[in-house]
Amino acid sequence: MGNCIQIQVPCESLYSPCQNYLGGKAGYVWKLEENLRALQNALDRLIEEKNDVERRVDLAEQQPQMRRLDQVDGWLTRVQAVQNEVVKLIGNKSEEIDKLCLCGFCSKSCKSSYRFGKLVAQNLAVVEELMQEGRFEEVAERDPDDPVDEKPNEPIIVGQQSILDKVWKCLMEEKDAGVIGLYGMGGVGKTTLLTQINNMFLDSDSDFDHVIWAVVSKELQIERIQEKIGDKIGLLNESWKTKSSEEKASDIFKNLGRKRFVLLLDDIWERVDLKQVGVPLPNIRNASKVVFTTRFIDVCSQMDVNRKFKVECLRHDEAWTLFQSKVGEDTLNSHPEIPELAEILIEECDGLPLALITIGRAMAPKKTPEEWKFAIEVLRESSFKFPGMQDNVYRLLKFSYDSLANETIRSCLLYSSLFPEDYRISKRDLIDQWVGEGFLEDKSGVQNEGYYIIGILLEACLLEEAEGNCIKMHDVIRDMALWIARDIEKEKEGYFVCAGAGLTEVPHVEDWNTVKRLSMMENQIEVLLESPTCPNLLTLFLNSNRLKLIHDDFFQVMPCLKVLNLSDNLSLTKLPSEISKLSSLQHLDLSKTAIEELPKELEVMVRLKCLNLEHTSRLYKIPRQLISKFLMLNVLRMLDCGSSSEVPEESVLFNNSELLIDELICLKSLNLLNISLKSSEVLQKFLSSQRLLNSAQSLCLQFLGRSKSLKVLSTDMKYLDKLKIMDCKYLEELKIDCVRRVQRTRRPFGFESLHVVEISSCSRLKDLTWFILAPKLNRIVVSHCAGLEEIINARKLGEFPEMTGNLIPFRILQFLELQHLPNLQSIYRTALPLLHLKEMYVYECPKLKKLPLDSNSTKEGTVLIKGQKQWWDELQWEDQATQSAFRPCFKSCW
Structure with missing residues (x-):
């Protein structure tokens, strides 16, 4: 084996340094390169997601009052922090990878590699979690608004504080006042009031979530109202605008249904269907409110208001204060005459705030009397030329x-x-x-x-x-x-109006051809001599002048004239014969003139629809067969014709008035008749004609001879509005026969349309029990009836319980006058609910010791009782509460 050197390394010596991460955590090291690549890719995707979210946030925040959601802002902050951390980790990538050995399964520095690998894995998990969190549906929301937006406004108009206080009380205190209407003519200050109400919420401690303002105007557009509401409550955005009206209504309802709101709708011209808009109907439970302005009182009914308030024009003192504020003290004090001239201009405005403001501002720089006088002339003669008025x-x-x-x-x-x-x-x-x-x-x-x-x-x-x-x-x-x-x-109307202008003669008109309607009423014209050529004239008002003479040729060239009013000319005794030229005439008013005779020439007026001869006290002659010529006559008014004591005995009109009744019967188009009947024979002739009874609107019965009883079938005079009975000294009883009506319909009413009754100088009448069969009487005048003991006799009522048992007399009576009734003891046996009574006048009725009143009879402070102080002091009252209630109502006349 020679040169080989054998080195022995114990196994525990190799295992020991790595044993801490080989036990389940070695992946931080051996997966380090893979995790670094995954982290880089995840970071790239996260940055792309972050950029997308930031772009969405930027676009949203460009819209008014939009701000990013807190969760989006937090996410972006966390993403930036993680991005910084990951960039730092990836920056150490090469150094940490160089520490790896054994093909990446081990590290030369196990602890360092473990810590780095762990950070990489943790950041990878965070990045992936942020990717999931970043998938936002909405990235921004509308900034929470103040409950109310302040609106620019004029100061409160003097005189309107009272209405403002009442409306505010409805909003703050009256739970049942959910819908409130403010109505009045244009320019009276309704919008100013509504704006004041809006701005009062700025300083109030109310707990309304939203105060919403929307202008409606003439052309009602539901979606425009919805967008105003949506804008205020945070629904309005580009996508919401594309929704249908029904979808918007649903969104609004869901939003407002959870909140307490005030909706202010300005300038409504017709009913706004709140359900269609999506507005929950105000009620006691949700305590929300709707306040609107309108020019039409019927809109208040259509909107089912709980309270309505009429915005009135200003009183003179209030108008002066407003005008003064616009003109300025400097101008008013610039000359001694100007305040007096200002008064005249104020009168021309008639309390209308818009006119006062417009004229006041126009006059602010005018500091000489001459300028003010010229302004008055312009305003009176051609007001549309006054600066700002048009x-x-x-x-x-x-x-x-x-x-x-x-x-x-x-x-x-x-x-x-x-x-x-x-x-x-x-x-x-x-x-x-x-x-x-x-x-x-x-x-x-x-x-x-x-x-x-x-x-x-x-x-x-x-x-x-x-x-x-x-x-x-x-x-x-x-x-x-x-x-x-x-x-x-x-061109179409052709008006020329100089009414009340102080004229003494017909005014000069450059082109009479253009005049279609001419009013010269309420002047001082005495004579009409000039014959104007008026080929297109339709209406001519000459009433309330001082006419004594109309020249024969005056009506010569008025071929189209339809309406001629000559009434209230107390010195006019005669009509010109050339009135026959007015063959197109359809309306002729001669009432309250001194006309003595209707000329036969009127027979050409076969198109006449209305003839008014009321109060022509000196009219004694109507040619026979003249009235019957007016076959198109619809309205004939003849009350108090020939009532003057100067009417001659040979009067063709009245001594032979049965003939007149015969002529009236011939008028098949007659729908409305007012007439005085002055003999029992004429009355019976009249009562025999169903057509005349059906046409009777006002009837005066006078001098009925020795008739003791008068029987009238009330159902035949169903349109009778006014009845006068005078100088019938033998009349003891007026019998109203309505039995047939009761049997047929089971309704006990007699004179269903009768509103006014006047009875005088009928000395034998004992009672007027028949009044109970006139349920709509609102005015009663009874005078100089010496024998009258009761108004309603209890015994007579008891004779016909099936007819009168459920009737309450005088239910809508407004005015009661009793004069010179020395034996009158009772009006009615018990106290009555006289809730509409405005005035009671009693004079020389010494035996009338008790009135049909108790503490519940009238609304507090709504009735005025006039009479003699002694009579009042001797009255007997139901109880002390009644006397106390009516004590402030009395006014002594003598």
């Missing part, structure tokens, strides 16, 4: 006009501008004129159609209610209507 005011209001359902309703509105500023327009007369113009068809029920249209205009806040079954037109609305009629649609 663009800022009229165009805004015109949206309401344009939104009216059809051309008929729009024409009816414009027609209302023929009357002077602040004029109380009779609804009844206005409807008659609409029929005469042809806006409405002369058919049965046309009055109801007219009232329906008036209701639409009232609901749109384009007309306003006024006392005495009247309406009025706000000055600025009237100016807007005239602007439309005279300038925007002048």
Whole structure:
């Protein structure tokens, strides 16, 4: 064996240094190269994933109010840390691989290789775990908004603080006030109020999660409302925009269903279906709220409001404060005359905030009286030329006009501008004129159609209610209507209005051919001499002047005239014979004139639909067969004709009025009749005609001779609205026969349409028990009936329990006047619920010691009781609570 050297190494000496990693952990060493390659590949993929996520985050964060999710931000941070660690490990790769021996199964430095291999394996596991975590569906979310976004706003308008407080109370305290409506005419300040409500949430401690604002406007777009809501509650993004309206509604409902919200909807023109939008309906459970503004009161009903508030125009003192704030103290104090001139401009605005603001700003730089006087002239004569009025005011209001359902309703509105500023327009007369113009068809029920249209205009806040079954037109609305009629649609409408202008003669018109509707009412014109050539004139208002004479030729060239109003000319005694030229006339109003005779020439007016002769006290002659010529007559008003004591005995109209009744019976188109009947014979003739009974709307019975009892079948006068009984000194009883109606329908009502009753100088009447058969009475006047002892007699009621047992008298009564009734002892036997009563007037009724009142009869503070102090002090009350309740209601008149 020679030179061989034998070296012996004990086995335990070789095993000992590696025994710690050969026992299940040797893989950290012998798999080191494989793990390093896997770690490099995994890191590359992780970096690619990180880059993709960062790009998605960058794109998301470019959208308003979007920020990355915290989990995404944390993941990116962890990825960067691991990337740094892995890069460092891979940087030591060569050095650690050089330590390996025995084909990689062992290491020259076992502990060092083990530690390095372990770090590689651990980082590989972390990288793979981060790869799994990085698969995000969403990488960003909308930043949590404040519950409310502040909106720029004008200061609260003086006079609107009260409504603001009421709405805020509904939002904060009244759990059952889920839906709240603010309504009023355009320019009155509804949006300002809603904005104030929005901004009040900024400083409130309310626990609403969201206060959402959305402008709706005339063209309702459900998806636009949804996007406003979606934007506020964090749903809006590019993908959500592509969803259908139904899907958006579902998302909104799911989101808001878990939250308490306030939804503010500005400028609603029609019902917004909250369910279709996706808004959960407010209720006591979810305590959410919806507040909206609208120009139409009927929208409040369509939206099922729990509370509604009308935003009114300002009172004068409030208007002055607002105007002053826009003009400025410097301008108002720049000349002593300017404050007085400012008052005139304020009056022209009629309390409309938008007009006050517009005119106030325009006048702020004007510091001489001359400038202010010129501004007043412009505003009165051509208000649309005043700076800002056309663009800022009229165009805004015109949206309401344009939104009216059809051309008929729009024409009816414009027609209302023929009357002077602040004029109380009779609804009844206005409807008659609409029929005469042809806006409405002369058919049965046309009055109801007219009232329906008036209701639409009232609901749109384009007309306003006024006392005495009247309406009025706000000055600025009237100016807007005239602007439309005279300038925007002048070719079609042709308005020329100089009502209430102080005229003493017919004004100069450059081109009469363009005039279709001419109003010269409420002036001081005494004589009409000039004969204007008006080939296209349709309506002529000459009422409420001082007319004494109309020249024969005045109507010579008005071939198309349909409506002629000559009423309230108290000195007009005669019509010109050339009125016969008005063969197209459909409406003739001669009421409250001194006309003594209707000329025979009127017989050419075969198209006449409405003839008003009311209160023509001196009218004594109507040619025979004249009325019967008006075969198209729909409305005939003849109350108080020939009532003057100066009417001659040979009066053709009244001594032979049975003949007049015969002529009326011939009028087959007659639907509405107001008439005075002054003898029992004429009355019986009238009662014998079913057509006339069906047409009767107002009836005055006077001088009924020696008739002690009057029997009327109430069901035959189902449209009777007003009944007057006067100077019937022998009349003891009015019998109302409604038995046939009861048997047929089991309804006990008699005069179902009767609203007004006036009875005077009927000294033998003992009671008025028949009132109980007029359930809709809202005005009762009884005077100078010496024998009257009771209004409702209990014994008579007991005779017909099947008819009257369930009836409550005076259920909707608003006004009760009792005068000179020396023996009146009782109105009704017990206290009544008079919830609509506004005024009671009692004079010279010494035996009336008790009123039908208890503490629950009326709403607190809603009734005014006028009378003599002594009578009031001697009244007997149901109890002390009743006396205390009504003590503040009394006003002494003597």
